[in-house]
Amino acid sequence: MTWSPANPESVFTYGAPQLKFGPGAADEVGHDLLALGARRVLLVTDAGVLATGWPDRVAEGIRGFGIEVVVHDSAHVEPTDASLDAAVERARSDGPFDGFVAVGGGSAIDTAKAVDLLLSDGGDLMDYVNVPVGAGRAPTRRLAPLVAVPTTTGTGAESTTICVLDVLSLKVKTGISHVRLRPSLAVVDPRLTASQPAGVTASAGMDILCHALESWTARPYSSYERKQPGERVPYCGRNPISDMWSERSMSLLAKAFRAAVRDGSDEAARGDMALAATFAGLGFGNAGVHVPHANAYPIAGRVRGFHPDGYPRDEPMVPHGMAVALTAPEAFRWTFESDPERHLAAARLLDPAHGDRWDSDPRDVLPGVLADLMRDIGMPNGLAAVGYDEHDVADLVDGSLKQQRLLATSPREVGPDDLSGILARSMHLWD
Amino acid sequence: MTWSPANPESVFTYGAPQLKFGPGAADEVGHDLLALGARRVLLVTDAGVLATGWPDRVAEGIRGFGIEVVVHDSAHVEPTDASLDAAVERARSDGPFDGFVAVGGGSAIDTAKAVDLLLSDGGDLMDYVNVPVGAGRAPTRRLAPLVAVPTTTGTGAESTTICVLDVLSLKVKTGISHVRLRPSLAVVDPRLTASQPAGVTASAGMDILCHALESWTARPYSSYERKQPGERVPYCGRNPISDMWSERSMSLLAKAFRAAVRDGSDEAARGDMALAATFAGLGFGNAGVHVPHANAYPIAGRVRGFHPDGYPRDEPMVPHGMAVALTAPEAFRWTFESDPERHLAAARLLDPAHGDRWDSDPRDVLPGVLADLMRDIGMPNGLAAVGYDEHDVADLVDGSLKQQRLLATSPREVGPDDLSGILARSMHLWD
Structure with missing residues (x-):
């Protein structure tokens, strides 16, 4: 197979969050949030991950650095427009926050991205969802820092610029995609995957x-x-x-x-x-x-x-x-x-x-x-x-x-x- | 040689800017600045690099995206406290800016970091210089986005979190070091190094x-x-x-x-x-x-x-x-x-x-x-x-x-x- 572009592409791009890797890394999230300027953060997880105890342990660690933490198990496995709207509403009523933490798999991390986006830049979910399903609006403000702590060894959500969701009324899987959705920091602690079947x-x-x-x-x-x-x-x-x-x-x-x-x-x-x-x-x-x-x-x-x-x-x-x-x-x-x-x-x-x-x-x-x-x-x-x-x-x-x-x-x-x-x-x- | 720590380190870190690489990449900086939210930017370079014509070409490209650009050849090769103070003063008098671009080697990029820091977070240079030379103050605000366009193939300044400077009165080389000093984006265009002897x-x-x-x-x-x-x-x-x-x-x-x-x-x-x-x-x-x-x-x-x-x-x-x-x-x-x-x-x-x-x-x-x-x-x-x-x-x-x-x-x-x-x-x- 030979591709023969008339005017070949000469440029490639590479994007990634900062990384902290290793057993124990999840105990230091509070320090990293301080360096990112956060003082009151929302930790987003889902009910299944919450039951492992890790989200509360991470939250306690963050509090040890003098940061206030609210924990929401508001992520739905495979996020939907309804689940994200509910997560955003719950976050708005408990806000304001100047930082976000996601502990979980791709669903928790993507939910945290949507919550951060809507609390930082305002508006409604469908304003930002990719066209033609949504209005494809780009955020005009910088998002608050988001630290992603993955608990499954497979997701790339901690480093992508996309939030994937199902729009229930249309039965379509779509997303919100913008470079500002990429988490600031990925904290990969292999201990959090030790209980994975x-x-x-x-x-x-x-x-x-x-x-x-x-x-x-x-x-x-x-x-x-x-x-x-x-x-x-x-x-x-x-x-x-x-x-x-x-x-x-x-x-x-x-x-x-x-x-x-x-x-x-x-x-x-x-x-x-x-x-x-x-x-x-x-x-x-x-x-x-x-x-x-x-x-x-x-x-x-x-x-x-x-x-x-x-x-x-x-x-x-x-x-x-x-x-x-x-x-x-x-x-x-x-x-x-x-x-x-x-x-x-x-x-x-x-x-x-x-x-x-x-x-x-x-x-x-x-x-x-x-x-x-x-x-x-x-x-x-x-x-x-x-x-x-x-x-x-x-x-x-x-x-x-x-x-x-x-x-x-x-x-x-x-x-x-x-x-x-x-x-x-x-x-x-x-x- | 065997190191025998009693309680061995288990965590490592990795940090880097986003990257755009390839011939032509420097023509797109305006697009990247728009995505980063900038509308009026300062381009920092030094006199030697300015003479190559590249800084003006990059500035013209940025203007093509509707962004206002001011060009300062305010970087001194091997920055000093005096050269950075002068660069900051000149930037303050032409500001405000909501984004910065550095075109040059490590000196231009480090100068742009210091200018961004002081215009975004206020105060004086020595407030931020590492102790014991300076007060080692950490920035409390987020810096404006900085795009680094290196013109020499050797510097790592486009991705480090440090600004190196000589403090003339003390005859000492020191620096300012904080994670927020890392550029948002490195734009590496090999054409800019073609004239390197x-x-x-x-x-x-x-x-x-x-x-x-x-x-x-x-x-x-x-x-x-x-x-x-x-x-x-x-x-x-x-x-x-x-x-x-x-x-x-x-x-x-x-x-x-x-x-x-x-x-x-x-x-x-x-x-x-x-x-x-x-x-x-x-x-x-x-x-x-x-x-x-x-x-x-x-x-x-x-x-x-x-x-x-x-x-x-x-x-x-x-x-x-x-x-x-x-x-x-x-x-x-x-x-x-x-x-x-x-x-x-x-x-x-x-x-x-x-x-x-x-x-x-x-x-x-x-x-x-x-x-x-x-x-x-x-x-x-x-x-x-x-x-x-x-x-x-x-x-x-x-x-x-x-x-x-x-x-x-x-x-x-x-x-x-x-x-x-x-x-x-x-x-x-x-x-």
């Missing part, structure tokens, strides 16, 4: 892995036509900086992923997984993800009866990382021809012992490495194992095609027939 | 190389006693993130350094050097530098009659990168025993063709790689070649010992006798 570690880890691998194989930034400054997007295609983070993350996953799933008390493996997740957040996410992530939206959204281990049993669900992983082997078989050497290099990084098996077609090497890993860590054996069959393919393709923002970084032009083939071949991944 | 490329490149190599060999963060949050410093010892940037930077230097010095119009080499310098700024500088940088202060400060090619002839000088390089081979021979494998790995990264020569003592390998490179790019052959002799060693040792902030990240405990030996053996580096 094996199933969650496996799914979240596949999300990290696919962030790295999709960024590593993404369309190069220099293969696009030159953008006007206002056209630049946070995901600019692979570039020398995203490549560096992707490579290092794949090496960490090769070392630690199976061990962290097998034994959640393996501190070294937990630390390496937290570092790999941080690298996802800080680094390679600037390139962009493509086909597996695009497919993940309808795979998660159209679930009927699947209940994965390690997650709440009340609603059927395909966790995000699992939904991403299920079509990854076939997606990377399809992208192989865009850059064979890069796909083989990824296989070697992810599986140094077996990643250069040449007993088969080279395009089978990376899918083989992925399928071996997924089987070992207990991922379902393809889309059939989470309840889909060939009659669902057309619907899933429709859903994937709605993710044009993601498909734009695919290393091959991708149409409905390509997606249909990838999805159909993903029903069963191994014998 | 070969001698400047060589010295600045040695500064990059030593940033990478000193960070790579620095004392590990986990070898220190656990710090209280208020004791944390921006340079926390080597860690997984600084290692990654250091490795990648050394690989880029191996590929591009000699070519960029030999032919300044080699665009690929210029681009790789700009990227290596950016990696210095974004990444490995978070670990810290040690003996070569500590020695560089007195080597530059006590110069008598040396006039390097490519620099202004009006005053004698040893450029910073050259001053750093002159004791690097002997410093790394002395640090070898702290981690032999790491020193040998650095030699291989910096010189893949010859970095694993084993015809001599392993501790000679890295010094040999450095001396070969320095000879090839026209560095002086040791301290004698810039005017020092054995009678100067005691004075130079005194000067190095004043840099305890830097020596704290040395991988071996370093005393006067160690420095004396390193300096004495650095008089002549090759035959």
Whole structure:
């Protein structure tokens, strides 16, 4: 595949929050808030995370630095316009605040971004939601500092500039996107993930892995036509900086992923997984993800009866990382021809012992490495194992095609027939 | 060398500005300033850089986005308290500004930091200068956004939290240090370095190389006693993130350094050097530098009659990168025993063709790689070649010992006798 832009892009961008990493880091948030100028802060979490005790422990630590803290378990897992409106209303009635802290996964962090935005800049949620759903208004004031303390090793929410939400009345997933939404500081403390069940570690880890691998194989930034400054997007295609983070993350996953799933008390493996997740957040996410992530939206959204281990049993669900992983082997078989050497290099990084098996077609090497890993860590054996069959393919393709923002970084032009083939071949991944 | 902390540090930190990199990036600064909320900005540069035409070109580009721009060539090369006071006074009389842009080397960028600080937070320069020289006051307000556009490939000023200055009446080099001094955005456009003379490329490149190599060999963060949050410093010892940037930077230097010095119009080499310098700024500088940088202060400060090619002839000088390089081979021979494998790995990264020569003592390998490179790019052959002799060693040792902030990240405990030996053996580096 050769892209031939008439006027090739020469510029790439890189954005990330400041970082404090390591066991104990979550005990120091108060110090960091003081340095950021905060004296009265709102800590946003969700009910499930609140029950672990960590949000209250972080809040106590902050109070030890003389800062007033209010704790709201106002984040809804998968935020909606209704949940965000409620969180904002609750925050307004307890405000004002000059700083925000999020303790939780992507849902808590994204809720805190929306609360910070609306309390700092005023107005209503839909003023800021991306067009055409909302008015796409850019904030005119600087937001108060936000410190993100992730409790799951997979989210990149601590470093992105986006708040993802479902607009219930329209049944559409959209977002608010602005550079000012990026948290000021990410505090990654591996202790907060120690109670994560094996199933969650496996799914979240596949999300990290696919962030790295999709960024590593993404369309190069220099293969696009030159953008006007206002056209630049946070995901600019692979570039020398995203490549560096992707490579290092794949090496960490090769070392630690199976061990962290097998034994959640393996501190070294937990630390390496937290570092790999941080690298996802800080680094390679600037390139962009493509086909597996695009497919993940309808795979998660159209679930009927699947209940994965390690997650709440009340609603059927395909966790995000699992939904991403299920079509990854076939997606990377399809992208192989865009850059064979890069796909083989990824296989070697992810599986140094077996990643250069040449007993088969080279395009089978990376899918083989992925399928071996997924089987070992207990991922379902393809889309059939989470309840889909060939009659669902057309619907899933429709859903994937709605993710044009993601498909734009695919290393091959991708149409409905390509997606249909990838999805159909993903029903069963191994014998 | 084994460090045995009773309560080992478990936390490391990482900070960096946002980045826009590539030819053409400097034409878009106005767009970035709008996104940061600025409408009337001060562009700070120095007279030498102003003469290249780039500051006016950047200012014109910013005006194209409807932003008012005032240009001050108020930066003094090596800022002093007097030069910063003058720059602040001039800025106050032309203000107010809601954003700042620096176009130049470390001097222009550091001057812009001081101007931003004093215009945003009020007071006098000495209120903020580090104790004991100044009052060490922390800013209570957030600074206006600062966009740094470096014009030399060696400075890390675009990403540090420090403004370095000479206090003339006390004849002391000190600084202002606070996390809020870090620029919001670094815009690295390799076109702005295209006119850099070969001698400047060589010295600045040695500064990059030593940033990478000193960070790579620095004392590990986990070898220190656990710090209280208020004791944390921006340079926390080597860690997984600084290692990654250091490795990648050394690989880029191996590929591009000699070519960029030999032919300044080699665009690929210029681009790789700009990227290596950016990696210095974004990444490995978070670990810290040690003996070569500590020695560089007195080597530059006590110069008598040396006039390097490519620099202004009006005053004698040893450029910073050259001053750093002159004791690097002997410093790394002395640090070898702290981690032999790491020193040998650095030699291989910096010189893949010859970095694993084993015809001599392993501790000679890295010094040999450095001396070969320095000879090839026209560095002086040791301290004698810039005017020092054995009678100067005691004075130079005194000067190095004043840099305890830097020596704290040395991988071996370093005393006067160690420095004396390193300096004495650095008089002549090759035959």
